[in-house]
Amino acid sequence: MSYIKPKFAHPRLPKNEVGYTKKYYEGVISTLCAGCGHDSISAAIVEACFELNVEPHRVAKLSGIGCSSKTPAYYLSNSHGFNSVHGRMPSVATGANLANRSLIYLGVSGDGDTASIGMGQFVHAVRRNVNMTYIVMNNGCYGLTKGQDSATADYGSVSKSGHVNTYEGIDLCALAIQLGATYVAQSFSGDKQQLIPLIKGALSHSGFSLINVVSPCVTFNNNPGSTKSYDYVREHNEAVSKVDFVPVKEEITVSYDHSVVTPIEMHDGTQINFHKLSPVWDPENKISVLSALMFAKEKHEMLTGLLYFDKNSKELHELLHTTDTPLHQLSEKELIPGLEVLEKFNESMR
Amino acid sequence: MNPTNYHDPEYYHKVVDCQYACPAHTPVPQYIRLIAAGKYTEAYMINWESNVFPGVLGRTCDRPCEPACRRGRVEEEPVAICRLKRVAADFKGEISHLLPEIPEIKNGKKIALIGGGPASLTVARDLAPLGYEIHLYDNHNKGGGMMRSQIPAFRLPAEVLDQEVNTILDMGIHTHFNTYVTSLASVLDKGYDAVFIGTGAPRGKNLELPGRYDAAKNIHIGIEWLANVAFEHIHSIGKRVIVLGGGNTAMDCCRTSRRLGGEDVKVVVRSPFNEMKASPWEIEDAMHEDIPITDNHVPKSFVVENGQLKGMYFEKVKPEYVDGKRKLVSTGEPDVFFPADDVIIAIGQENKFEWIERSLGVEFDQWEMPVLQKDTFASTLPGVFFGGDAALGPKNVITAVAQGHQAAISIDLYCKGEDITKRPPADTKLFSTKMGIHEWSYDNDIANDHRFIVPQEAKELTLKDRKKEVELGFDLKTAFKEAQRCLNCDVQTVFTENKCIECDACMDICPTNCITFTTDEEEEDVLRMKLLVPAINKTQDILVSDVLKTGKVMVKDEDMCLHCGLCAERCPTAAWDMKQFLYNTAKAGHFCYV
Numbered sequence: 001m002s003y004i005k006p007k008f009a010h011p012r013l014p015k016n017e018v019g020y021t022k023k024y025y026e027g028v029i030s031t032l033c034a035g036c037g038h039d040s041i042s043a044a045i046v047e048a049c050f051e052l053n054v055e056p057h058r059v060a061k062l063s064g065i066g067c068s069s070k071t072p073a074y075y076l077s078n079s080h081g082f083n084s085v086h087g088r089m090p091s092v093a094t095g096a097n098l099a100n101r102s103l104i105y106l107g108v109s110g111d112g113d114t115a116s117i118g119m120g121q122f123v124h125a126v127r128r129n130v131n132m133t134y135i136v137m138n139n140g141c142y143g144l145t146k147g148q149d150s151a152t153a154d155y156g157s158v159s160k161s162g163h164v165n166t167y168e169g170i171d172l173c174a175l176a177i178q179l180g181a182t183y184v185a186q187s188f189s190g191d192k193q194q195l196i197p198l199i200k201g202a203l204s205h206s207g208f209s210l211i212n213v214v215s216p217c218v219t220f221n222n223n224p225g226s227t228k229s230y231d232y233v234r235e236h237n238e239a240v241s242k243v244d245f246v247p248v249k250e251e252i253t254v255s256y257d258h259s260v261v262t263p264i265e266m267h268d269g270t271q272i273n274f275h276k277l278s279p280v281w282d283p284e285n286k287i288s289v290l291s292a293l294m295f296a297k298e299k300h301e302m303l304t305g306l307l308y309f310d311k312n313s314k315e316l317h318e319l320l321h322t323t324d325t326p327l328h329q330l331s332e333k334e335l336i337p338g339l340e341v342l343e344k345f346n347e348s349m350r
Numbered sequence: 351m352n353p354t355n356y357h358d359p360e361y362y363h364k365v366v367d368c369q370y371a372c373p374a375h376t377p378v379p380q381y382i383r384l385i386a387a388g389k390y391t392e393a394y395m396i397n398w399e400s401n402v403f404p405g406v407l408g409r410t411c412d413r414p415c416e417p418a419c420r421r422g423r424v425e426e427e428p429v430a431i432c433r434l435k436r437v438a439a440d441f442k443g444e445i446s447h448l449l450p451e452i453p454e455i456k457n458g459k460k461i462a463l464i465g466g467g468p469a470s471l472t473v474a475r476d477l478a479p480l481g482y483e484i485h486l487y488d489n490h491n492k493g494g495g496m497m498r499s500q501i502p503a504f505r506l507p508a509e510v511l512d513q514e515v516n517t518i519l520d521m522g523i524h525t526h527f528n529t530y531v532t533s534l535a536s537v538l539d540k541g542y543d544a545v546f547i548g549t550g551a552p553r554g555k556n557l558e559l560p561g562r563y564d565a566a567k568n569i570h571i572g573i574e575w576l577a578n579v580a581f582e583h584i585h586s587i588g589k590r591v592i593v594l595g596g597g598n599t600a601m602d603c604c605r606t607s608r609r610l611g612g613e614d615v616k617v618v619v620r621s622p623f624n625e626m627k628a629s630p631w632e633i634e635d636a637m638h639e640d641i642p643i644t645d646n647h648v649p650k651s652f653v654v655e656n657g658q659l660k661g662m663y664f665e666k667v668k669p670e671y672v673d674g675k676r677k678l679v680s681t682g683e684p685d686v687f688f689p690a691d692d693v694i695i696a697i698g699q700e701n702k703f704e705w706i707e708r709s710l711g712v713e714f715d716q717w718e719m720p721v722l723q724k725d726t727f728a729s730t731l732p733g734v735f736f737g738g739d740a741a742l743g744p745k746n747v748i749t750a751v752a753q754g755h756q757a758a759i760s761i762d763l764y765c766k767g768e769d770i771t772k773r774p775p776a777d778t779k780l781f782s783t784k785m786g787i788h789e790w791s792y793d794n795d796i797a798n799d800h801r802f803i804v805p806q807e808a809k810e811l812t813l814k815d816r817k818k819e820v821e822l823g824f825d826l827k828t829a830f831k832e833a834q835r836c837l838n839c840d841v842q843t844v845f846t847e848n849k850c851i852e853c854d855a856c857m858d859i860c861p862t863n864c865i866t867f868t869t870d871e872e873e874e875d876v877l878r879m880k881l882l883v884p885a886i887n888k889t890q891d892i893l894v895s896d897v898l899k900t901g902k903v904m905v906k907d908e909d910m911c912l913h914c915g916l917c918a919e920r921c922p923t924a925a926w927d928m929k930q931f932l933y934n935t936a937k938a939g940h941f942c943y944v
Contacts, residue, residue, distance in 0.1 A: 006796045008424050010862040010883045010910050022863075035853040037923025043858035190853060218853070218922045230851050234900065 005029040009240025014144050017053040025050050031327030037189030037215030037230075038068055038137045041073045044192050045106070048199035049076065052267040060096060060103045064089040064118055067317040068137035068215075075107075090125035091169050100326040101317050104203055105132035112142050115151035115170045126208050131315040133202040133209045136172055138263070139217035140228035147220025158225025171292075174293050174308055176210045177286055182313035183209035184289075185306045188233050189216065194242070198306060207313035214302065227300075238301040240281070240292070283309055313323070351874050353896040353903075356844070360777040362931045364891060365908050366613050366840045368431055371418035373752035375776075375935045378415055378431055379840040383792060385434055386833035388826075393438035395448050400934070402472050402518070402751050403497070408436025409821065410501050412598075412629060412746040420837050423887075424862065424910055427801035429835045430824075437829040439510070445517075449477035457481035457592040459765045462542040467495020467547035468747045469738025471518045472754025473761065476938040478521035480762060485542070486523050489530040490581070491518055496739075497551050497747060499577035500599065500905050503817040507624075509715040516896065524880050534706045534734075543762045544733045546708075548754065551739040555698040561652030565659035569652065572599045572696030573826045579606055579816070582757055588691025592656040592662055594627035594649055595696035601636045603694045608639050609816040617643045618662075618688065620678060622669050635820065639809060648678060650685055652693065661689035699744050719743065724771045727757040735760055758938040774936035783928045784918070790928055792841050797834040818841060838913050842931045845904060847896045849925035856917035856926055857882070862910040870894075870903045881907055 005028065013021040025046045030039050049059065056078035063069035065086035072081050081105065083090040093107050113137050114122050125134070140153040147160055154169040173184050183205040185194045195213065202209035214233050216222050222229045227236075281292035289308045296303045323330070354361060364370050377396060379860065381757030384393035397404035411432050411643040419428030421812050447762065464465035474484050485650045492498060493515040497506065512600035519525060523584040531537060537545055556562075562569060568588065572595065591612040596619035607615045619626055623645040626633060647664035654660060663685045667678040701719060704713055711731040713721040720729050720736050727735050737757040738750030763770045783791040805822045812818045816880040824832060844941040863882040871877040878885040878892060885892050890909035897903055 004795050005859075005916065006861045006912050006914050008796065008861055008912055009797050010864075011424065012883055013863065014883070029859070029916075030920075033922065034850065035855050035919045037853065039858050039920070040854045192854065201470070216853075230853060320835065 001309050016050055018055050020050070020056070022046060022050045024078060025056060025076055027072070027077045030050065030071075030072065030074045032067060032074075033143075033217075033219045035218040036067070036069050037213075037217070037334065038053045038281065039140065040189040040192065040216055041135065041137055041195070041213055042071045042190075044195045044199055045108075047192070048196050048203065051196070052203060054104065054203070056103075060093075060139055061106050062089050062093045062096070062105065062107045064109050064113040066110040066113045066142075066215075067139075068108055069113055071108055071137070082218075087113050088121055088128070089113065089115070090118065090121040090134070093134075094125055094128065094130050096315070097130055097132060097316070098320075098322070099328045101131070101322070102326045105130075106135070106203065107132055108135045108137060110153040111136060111138045111140060111172075113148040115172060119151075120196070122181055123179055125212070126176050128316045129180060129182055129207045129313065129319065131206055131208070131317065133199070133205075133211070135202075136212045137208070137211055137215045138172070139215050139221055139226070140169070140226070141217050141221040143217040143220050147217065154227040157227040158223070159333055160220050160223045160226075164225075171293060171297070172212045173210065174290055176208075177289055177308050180208075181210050181308070182207035182310040182315075183306075184308040185209070185211045186302070186304050187211060187213045188302075188304055189213055190230060191237070191304070194304060196238065201306065205313070207310070207315040233302060236302050240303045240305045240307065241338055244246060283307065284311070285330045351870065351872060351877060351894060354685075354891070354894045356452050356893065357935060359776060359931075361779075361891065361893075362780070362842050363776075363933050365842060365911075366933070367420050368415035368429075369840065369933060371414045372401075373414065373551075373749045374401045374755065375752075375933065376415075377840065377932060377934065379836055379838050380932065381598050382429070382434055382833050382836040383436060383838070386793070386830055386836075388692065390438050390441040391443045391445060391448070394442040395445065397435055397438060398445070398517075399937075401748060402475055402754075403441035403468060403514050403747065404435050406468075406497055406501075406506060406747060408432060408439050409435075409506050409510070410497075410737055411435070411748055414748070420839055420911075421835060422755050424837070424912060425800075429837075430804065430832050431802055433804050434826055434829060434833055437826070440823050441826065449517065450479055450521075451759055452704065453481040454667055455481070456483050459483065459543040459763075460485065460541070461761060462487065462537050462540070462545045464534075464537065464545065464547045465495060465549035465740065466515075466525075466527070467492065467550050467736075467738060467750065468497060469550075469740070469750040469757070470495070470546060471515060471756040472621050473546050473548070473702065473737065473749045473758045474521065474523050475518045476758035477761060478518075478523060480939040482765075484521075484523045485526060486519075487526045487529050487537075489528065491527050493525065493527070495548075496573075499580050500573050500602065502602050502607055502768050503580070503813075504605070504812060504820050505602070507817065507819050532705050534710055534712070538734075540711065540740070542733075543765050544735065546757055546761065547729075547734065547736045547740050548738045548750070549702070549740045550750075551699045551701045551744040553702045554599075554695065554701045555700060557695045557697060559649060559651050561654045564654035565652065565657060566754070568659040568692045570692065570694045573699055574928065575694055576602060576606065579610065584610070586611045589690055590661075590691045591616070591694065592688055592690040592692075593617045593694045593696055595619060595698070596621055596628055596643075596645075597696065597698070598628045598632050599699070600694075600696035601628045601632040603696045603867065604636055605639055605642045606816065607692075607694065608641065608690040612692075615641050616688065617641060618647045618649065618664060619643065620667070621676075622646055625669075625676070638806075639813065644688075645778065646678070653687070659690060659693065660694060661687055663687055677758050686838040699739075701740060701743065703740075706924075723771070725756060725758040725773060728760055728764075728770060733764060735764075755935065757939060759936060760764060762938040768874060776934075776936055777934040779932040780842070780844070780929045783930050784924075788919060790841075790915055792838050792928075792930070793834070794838065794841075794913070794928075796837060796912060796914055799831055799835055801835065802828050803830045840931050840933075841913050841915070841928050843893075843906065843911060843913065843915075843917060844929045845895055846895065846925050846926050846927070847898060847904075847905070848894050849923045850895075850898055850904065851923055851925075852898055852900055852902065853922060855920040857923065859916045859920045860910055861914060861916065864907045864911045865900045866905050866907075867898070868905060869901065870897065879906060881905055883907070883910075885909060 059079040381393040421430040648661040713730040737753040885907035893906040895904040
């Protein structure tokens with residue numbers, strides 16, 4: 001048979017608060033290689049949106065070009081979508097967000113789409129603190145063109161053909177923290193328990209959220225010597241934090257040990273409980289986070305979990321002082337208020 | 351908990367719900383695939399091997415397979431398995447060259463079969479190809495037993511029955527028709543090596559009520575009356591008929607009455623409507639023929655005036671349930687009178703073993719049923735075996751066939767002087783259906799169609815002719831569509847732990863969320879609740895893997911699995927494979943011990 005997914009669902013599939021089953025958040029069947037990490041991330045997005053009770057029509061999913069950028073077809077079939085030019089997703093997302101701030105923006109991209117061709121776009125979306133979630137499905141290779149090393153391939157990593165990478169890999173998390181991202185996390189496609197709460201946190205965060213997800217390419221980068229294979233990541237994964245997502249309505253009755261658990265309130269009233277598993281860094285201190293990342297790199301470890309969080313985040317609309325009404329909803333009447341208003345304005349400038 | 355032992359064929363056997371529920375364990379999905387492929391003869395032969403009477407059962411089976419059908423769980427209506435079987439029978443080609451060869455030189459053993467019904471015929475079918483000399487005794491002039499005497503021709507045309515009975519009788523069976531066996535001792539005296547008793551449950555239950563014998567000619571016993579109609583001793587009935595009873599025999603009686611001149615035919619049953627014993631489709635067919643069913647009415651007395659039956663009195667009752675047990679309690683309303691010219695009593699049937707001399711050594715229990723060894727169907731007298739309704743009381747044709755197969759194995763072992771309790775294992779095979787990257791040797795694109803309805807002949811025609819078959823059977827186009835509704839449960843999801851890299855692809859793709867990777871639990875019940883959708887249907891197993899690399903286990907709930915194969919398609923390491931599982935119960939002579 002070809003790619004056909006039966007329409008049947010489990011008859012006892014639970015519904016969320018907005019009345020949808022998880023099935024409603026799914027997409028068409030994936031055409032990626034069997035076992036691709038990206039499919040797990042798609043599944044995590046489905047689960048996160050379902051659990052967050054997001055109404056699918058309130059989500060805009062955006063992507064660029066690449067294996068990763070095909071994935072919006074595989075989740076949230078009932079949401080808005082835009083598949084942009086290679087590497088230009090951050091710019092399209094910025095524009096869309098400015099025009100309509102009422103949607104939840106979810107961008108997915110790959111390591112090529114972000115760290116190579118799209119780098120110039122990516123960094124500016126970060127520094128503008130565009131209110132969006134930006135998930136990088138990072139497999140360290142160009143899977144769509146037969147597995148050449150990408151810009152995030154680690155120094156010394158061995159490709160499937162036996163080639164040893166001689167270039168320094170770009171650390172997207174460190175870069176984003178330096179550029180002013182306000183929610184930075186790192187995870188692994190094979191660890192949904194960690195990934196799903198991170199996505200929920202990112203979707204609830206006001207400002208630019210980056211989740212760099214190492215997502216093994218089963219076809220071209222799952223070989224011994226690769227630093228982005230299933231086995232390597234499982235062995236070198238050092239979870240620095242564990243995040244529990246607490247919905248706004250849920251009363252918190254458990255008393256936490258605050259030296260380990262930090263409750264973080266999100267702008268929409270929800271809360272994430274941040275379990276600090278490693279004592280070496282302070283997640284609200286950039287210098288501390290950056291040095292932890294450097295140390296980990298020395299030790300060939302990959303830090304995962306929520307790495308950095310800025311609770312004073314001011315997203316782009318706040319920085320620009322735009323009106324609360326989404327710009328695309330403003331009519332001619334509001335946009336051209338007439339001669340009288342103009343004159344009053346001019347007067348105020350004198 | 352302990353990983354599932356899927357090397358035990360019974361695990362996968364249970365996953366094939368229809369086959370598991372079938373007393374004869376007919377490989378249902380296998381023949382349904384053949385029907386979809388247009389191979390009707392092959393589909394028929396698979397049935398014939400297993401259940402001996404595909405044409406009969408395709409029309410009249412009690413279909414225990416259908417309530418078990420997975421389709422009924424994931425959707426609403428099961429696959430119309432029974433009527434697909436009929437398609438195989440209706441459209442089959444020549445089968446004579448596919449039948450087993452009957453040895454010219456016999457093996458020197460003589461077997462007597464008492465009763466010519468489905469159980470005895472099954473024994474004959476299984477033993478004749480092995481060289482046994484078989485003698486079949488029946489009191490009627492033709493074989494078939496209750497299939498002929500109790501199932502009306504409008505449900506089962508005589509040609510269909512004759513063909514399947516004759517296929518067996520043509521195996522060189524010595525028939526002794528019109529012979530009513532009155533003594534087991536006289537049979538044993540003839541020096542048979544073994545005797546099989548498949549005499550059914552030939553006595554219809556009577557109802558001793560006031561007036562019962564005052565108009566005896568108009569008060570009939572259901573199965574006797576049906577037999578008299580079938581053998582053309584009775585050709586008519588009064589205009590107003592009351593049928594007592596709520597089972598399938600009652601349905602056959604009322605529908606037959608409609609064809610013999612009954613205009614105002616009603617069924618009156620003691621129990622509430624939804625607790626009637628008849629199959630729902632039989633009730634439906636009766637009501638379609640304008641036969642009202644009055645429930646919660648207990649018969650009180652027959653009213654006879656001047657030797658002429660006038661009707662019956664009934665007491666109105668309502669059910670009360672105490673500790674799950676039903677009691678019918680009077681509503682206190684005055685008794686109801688229903689006028690009638692004829693009454694048919696169809697309230698059950700019983701066995702009749704007066705012809706078996708108690709001195710012979712065949713023991714009977716307190717209910718006058720033979721004491722039998724479980725599984726072998728051997729009586730307490732060596733060499734005498736039972737099967738069908740005669741063995742464990744009235745059931746159905748398919749159960750009789752299943753018991754016939756088992757008795758045949760026992761007889762064969764007995765005649766060879768082997769231990770009959772050493773039962774041969776089922777013949778099982780498990781092989782991959784993978785043909786290419788997205789190709790399997792079965793069609794895993796599941797149709798969303800709802801169950802198709804079997805067309806019926808116009809009521810105006812069928813009510814005029816007792817022998818006119820009501821159901822027309824599926825045409826080939828509809829049969830194909832209905833066959834495509836089958837989920838191929840015999841194509842098993844087979845998991846190999848050491849190949850799994852725990853990428854979650856199978857868990858993510860599964861359309862019905864059957865697969866979960868989670869940490870293990872001591873208690874199965876706890877583990878069941880941890881699945882993506884808790885596995886609360888405990889009649890269905892969960893497949894639990896050994897511990898995987900990360901310390902988790904793979905748990906699959908068999909309950910809602912569509913057998914679509916997407917887990918295997920999305921598995922990068924072929925840790926999942928879709929393997930076809932064949933399970934054929936052992937037949938006499940055709941097995942080897944492992």
